[in-house]
Amino acid sequence: MTKTILITGAGSGIGQDTAWALAARGHRVIATTFDEAQAARLRAEAVSRGVALQVFKLDITSAADRAQILALELDVLINNAGVGESGSLAEVDVDRIRQVFEVNLFATLELTQLALRGMIARQRGTVLFVSSIAGRVPMPFLMPYSMSKFALSAAGAGLRAELDELRCNVHVALIEPGAIHTGFNQAMTDRKYAWMGPQSYFAGQVERMKAAEARTFALLEAKSTRSIVAQIVKAAEARKPRLRYVAPWIQGLGVRLARVFGV
Secondary structure (H helix, E strand, O other): OOOEEEEOOOOOHHHHHHHHHHHHOOOEEEEEEOOHHHHHHHHHHHHHHOOOEEEEEOOOOOHHHHHHHHHOOOOEEEEOOOOOOOOOOOOOOHHHHHHHHHHHHHHHHHHHHHHHHHHHHHOOEEEEEEOOHHHOOOOOOOHHHHHHHHHHHHHHHHHHHHHHHHOOOEEEEEEEEOOEOOOHHHHHHHHHHHOOOOOOOOHHHHHHHHHHHHHHHHHHOEOOOHHHHHHHHHHHHOOOOOOEEEEOHHHHHHHHHHHHOOO
């Protein structure tokens, strides 16, 4: 069945690749971006590809931007927009953490509440939260981001149970990407080096940390978004999606084993 699907954070990476994949399957895709520049680039690419996409700016932290979705009859909301921040919890400016939570949790929830008004009234719909396997196990030096994804995963699971109580045929699922090479991970891990100075507890370890991060990404990052996009498409099209969709599967298995062994 053709669905009307809105994706946030579709200006690049997983969000944009998901928009192409869903449009190719015949869905009406509303691809939203953080700013007008991203929207213009995406519109131009859609024209060059001959793909029908509805594109507009939706900064999820803007109440005015969020209100735009009230005029839409959405079958699926894919909450993909998010930001990253890194640094040790022993010294990172807590305002940096607040901003990550503002985007990844609070603004995401505010947008979801607007979408749910129509879905609950129509007695149908699906909400997908793009969390992360970083929201399943603690990630040293990535905790500002990881904590926000722990919170988002908890919110999604709790909202799913609450909507089940309503028996309103509105479903919630979590999408949990592993390490995938989109540039997001590198930008996030590099961000801490902009403010870590000689006074940092870890100043003497910076070069070792950078080398370790490069090795980890080279070893773990999937080179393509195909596996996670396939999971998002599956969840978006499911009549009753399951709670979690994880890809690449080997990274998801690693997370489950880590939790079993208390890592």
